[in-house]
Amino acid sequence: MSKGKINVSVENIFPLIKKFLYSDHEIFLRELISNATDATLKLKHLASVGEFKGNTDDVKIEVKIDKEGKKIHIIDQGIGMSEEEVKKYINDVAFSGAEEFLDKYKDEKNQTGIIGHFGLGFYSAFMVADKVELITKSFREEDEAVKWTCDGSPEFTLEPVEKKERGTEIILHIADDSLEFLEKARIGDLLHKYNKFMPVPIKFGTREEELPLPEGADKDAKPEKITVDNIINNTTPAWTKQPSELKEKDYQDFYRELYPMQFEDPLFNIHLNVDYPFNLTGILFFPKLTQNIDIQKDKIQLYQNQVYVTDNVEGIVPDFLQMLRGVIDSPDIPLNVSRSYLQADGAVKKISSYITKKVGEKLSSLFKNNREEFEKKWNDIKIVIEYGMLSEEKFFDKAKSFALYPTVDGKYFTFDELQEKLKPAQTDKDGNLVLLYASDADEQHSFIEEAQAKGYEVLLMDSPIVAHLMQKLEGENEKVKFSRVDADSIDKLIQKEENQISKLTEDEQNKLKEIIEGIVPKEKYSVQLEALDSKSNPFIITQPEFLRRMKDMQKTGGG
Ligand code: ADP
Ligand code: MG
Numbered sequence: 326m327s328k329g330k331i332n333v334s335v336e337n338i339f340p341l342i343k344k345f346l347y348s349d350h351e352i353f354l355r356e357l358i359s360n361a362t363d364a365t366l367k368l369k370h371l372a373s374v375g376e377f378k379g380n381t382d383d384v385k386i387e388v389k390i391d392k393e394g395k396k397i398h399i400i401d402q403g404i405g406m407s408e409e410e411v412k413k414y415i416n417d418v419a420f421s422g423a424e425e426f427l428d429k430y431k432d433e434k435n436q437t438g439i440i441g442h443f444g445l446g447f448y449s450a451f452m453v454a455d456k457v458e459l460i461t462k463s464f465r466e467e468d469e470a471v472k473w474t475c476d477g478s479p480e481f482t483l484e485p486v487e488k489k490e491r492g493t494e495i496i497l498h499i500a501d502d503s504l505e506f507l508e509k510a511r512i513g514d515l516l517h518k519y520n521k522f523m524p525v526p527i528k529f530g531t532r533e534e535e536l537p538l539p540e541g542a543d544k545d546a547k548p549e550k551i552t553v554d555n556i557i558n559n560t561t562p563a564w565t566k567q568p569s570e571l572k573e574k575d576y577q578d579f580y581r582e583l584y585p586m587q588f589e590d591p592l593f594n595i596h597l598n599v600d601y602p603f604n605l606t607g608i609l610f611f612p613k614l615t616q617n618i619d620i621q622k623d624k625i626q627l628y629q630n631q632v633y634v635t636d637n638v639e640g641i642v643p644d645f646l647q648m649l650r651g652v653i654d655s656p657d658i659p660l661n662v663s664r665s666y667l668q669a670d671g672a673v674k675k676i677s678s679y680i681t682k683k684v685g686e687k688l689s690s691l692f693k694n695n696r697e698e699f700e701k702k703w704n705d706i707k708i709v710i711e712y713g714m715l716s717e718e719k720f721f722d723k724a725k726s727f728a729l730y731p732t733v734d735g736k737y738f739t740f741d742e743l744q745e746k747l748k749p750a751q752t753d754k755d756g757n758l759v760l761l762y763a764s765d766a767d768e769q770h771s772f773i774e775e776a777q778a779k780g781y782e783v784l785l786m787d788s789p790i791v792a793h794l795m796q797k798l799e800g801e802n803e804k805v806k807f808s809r810v811d812a813d814s815i816d817k818l819i820q821k822e823e824n825q826i827s828k829l830t831e832d833e834q835n836k837l838k839e840i841i842e843g844i845v846p847k848e849k850y851s852v853q854l855e856a857l858d859s860k861s862n863p864f865i866i867t868q869p870e871f872l873r874r875m876k877d878m879q880k881t882g883g884g
Pocket of ligand 1: 356360361364403404406414415448493
């Protein structure tokens with residue numbers, strides 16, 4: 326048996342680390358399972374290149390709780406370590422991360438929340454254990470098994486041990502302030518949160534499974550029950566596959582797997598797959614936004630090589646895509662960093678603009694390939710697209726080609742189509758194309774009728790930010806003016822036919838005007854009695870377009 330001192334400059338850093346990492350003790354399990362997974366994948370790699378001759382088909386990781394003994398075991402069948410490797414990787418490498426961490430944060434110990442997800446790899450075991458044993462046997466037959474023990478001081482022991490099977494077993498002697506981790510439900514939840522898509526099967530206890538009845542079996546026959554390993558993870562989640570391997574149904578199933586409580590099908594999905602200039606895979610879903618959808622919950626989940634990192638990285642998508650759901654997996658996102666570091670990291674910005682681009686491309690291809698379907702979904706996606714057009718210039722440029730402008734009678738035009746088709750009938754004296762719209766088809770129905778009677782198209786622009794969008798479109802297209810059907814500008818802008826004759830006498834008109842002006846506030850409306858041909862409307866009250874739009878824009882905040 327040999328003794329030694331872990332190579333750290335600060336004495337008794339364990340209690341310090343514990344204090345720092347208080348909010349996130351639970352990540353110890355993720356870290357240790359990540360190590361077990363790495364060791365297993367390394368072995369598989371060696372097998373694939375012929376350096377390891379054994380069978381690696383059924384290798385798995387096991388997590389066991391020994392409640393009476395106050396221990397948690399994490400057992401893998403990976404490459405294992407020789408004595409030299411334990412000295413090198415556990416004493417030096419694993420602990421150097423801890424030292425670096427302390428250096429960086431020793432002056433910030435009173436600031437709360439600086440550490441979101443700070444992983445310290447192997448070392449994080451000491452957040453919950455007051456003693457850690459590591460028993461390991463290398464895949465190289467000639468190497469003896471060794472046991473490393475450390476009780477939370479910088480002192481460790483290393484001794485030969487009896488172990489036949491290849492791989493590593495970590496035994497955590499759970500500290501009294503961490504007994505919660507001896508609860509099966511707690512560990513089950515953690516495995517579900519962090520490990521449910523990891524690439525190596527993880528066994529956590531066993532469960533009963535019913536065998537299917539043999540054909541022609543008696544109706545009352547009871548199916549035979551067998552005990553099987555309870556594997557908690559799906560090792561090949563949808564995003565790790567090629568888009569060509571997946572059908573629409575697979576995407577829907579994956580959506581349910583991620584968000585079991587979401588009952589509505591997503592509107593569409595985006596399969597991300599890029600390896601330059603960074604590595605990233607993932608599947609994003611555009612959910613159906615229902616009245617009671619909770620945008621705060623069920624957010625995009627960030628993974629690194631199938632290990633859950635967080636669902637709380639601000640800026641991973643631009644604001645207007647906040648409601649996207651799904652998974653992003655990137656090995657370029659460091660696991661062992663704080664949340665604030667992730668945000669400041671350039672990787673997040675790059676990912677965000679990549680996703681924005683992909684969303685634009687997906688929408689564009691949906692529009693091109695199946696316009697009818699796209700039109701059906703428009704009502705559900707318009708608010709997001711309109712918001713995107715307002716907030717991201719690049720997205721605006723892309724969305725110009727597929728953003729739709731529906732009419733009150735259910736036709737859909739793109740902006741180009743509007744210009745092309747409406748120009749002949751709706752160009753005013755100054756050469757402006759006047760786009761008439763209603764914001765509420767019921768409330769403005771009589772104005773709509775008037776406009777339609779004149780042969781004009783009336784758009785239905787009823788989302789809350791539409792005033793801002795029109796402002797933007799007018800800014801981009803000098804000769805285009807939006808005008809609500811009840812705005813006074815309509816009749817100034819659109820050439821009136823000369824021979825319209827009011828059904829009222831001049832005297833009647835003046836009286837009527839007087840009465841109306843007594844009722845409606847003058848500063849908001851201007852009253853014009855029109856010579857109208859429709860039977861239903863002897864007169865209309867109009868409101869200046871700019872005044873009303875200012876009000877609308879105030880309601881929804883600045884542009
Ligand atoms: P990292 O995983 O980032 O390298 P860790 O502190 O988690 O840092 O682990 C340090 C090293 O210890 C690993 O790189 C690996 O070489 C070794 N190690 C840890 N756990 C295992 C294990 N279960 N099997 C084999 N080697 C391991
Ligand atoms: Mg690690």
